[in-house]
Amino acid sequence: MTAEDSGALPIAQPPGGDPIVSAGLEIAMRWGDALGADKLDIALKALEPELRRAHRERMTRLEMQRQSSEREFAERREQRAHRRHLAGMVVGGVISVAMLGAGVFVAADAWWLAALLCGPSLLALAKVFVLSRSDPEDMKAVSVGGRGATNAAAQAQPPAQPPVV
Numbered sequence: 001m002t003a004e005d006s007g008a009l010p011i012a013q014p015p016g017g018d019p020i021v022s023a024g025l026e027i028a029m030r031w032g033d034a035l036g037a038d039k040l041d042i043a044l045k046a047l048e049p050e051l052r053r054a055h056r057e058r059m060t061r062l063e064m065q066r067q068s069s070e071r072e073f074a075e076r077r078e079q080r081a082h083r084r085h086l087a088g089m090v091v092g093g094v095i096s097v098a099m100l101g102a103g104v105f106v107a108a109d110a111w112w113l114a115a116l117l118c119g120p121s122l123l124a125l126a127k128v129f130v131l132s133r134s135d136p137e138d139m140k141a142v143s144v145g146g147r148g149a150t151n152a153a154a155q156a157q158p159p160a161q162p163p164v165v
Helices: 019-035 037-106 111-118 120-131 136-155
Strands: none
Touching (some): 019 037, 111 120, 111 136, 120 136
């Protein structure tokens, strides 16, 4: 005999409810109809350990899911940080090689420009991209080196022009 057969209202189940709890409530309703109110207390006391076990199991499962999601989040964050670090290393290497190549290329014509390209500015840019760090001393060294190179270029005499024949 079910709750519907006896004329009692069916138990409203919350959405997403635990199937063990709903099964336990259904059993309790059947026992209440079959046994009567005096024996229902005994039946509910017998059902209580099962409900506690189901609750502990569900709480353990939820905790394990939470830990798993936190671990996955930490792994994704570490992977992004690693990719960002590698990208900085690659960009720093490319810029350093390009500045060194340009410095060697222009060294014969304009030594002061080669000094700008291969001097403190190269080290400062490499430090910014590779270490992701910039110190005020680096910028002071770059500005002093730049000023020195431009002052030397201003004082340098222009090369002699070959005579036009």
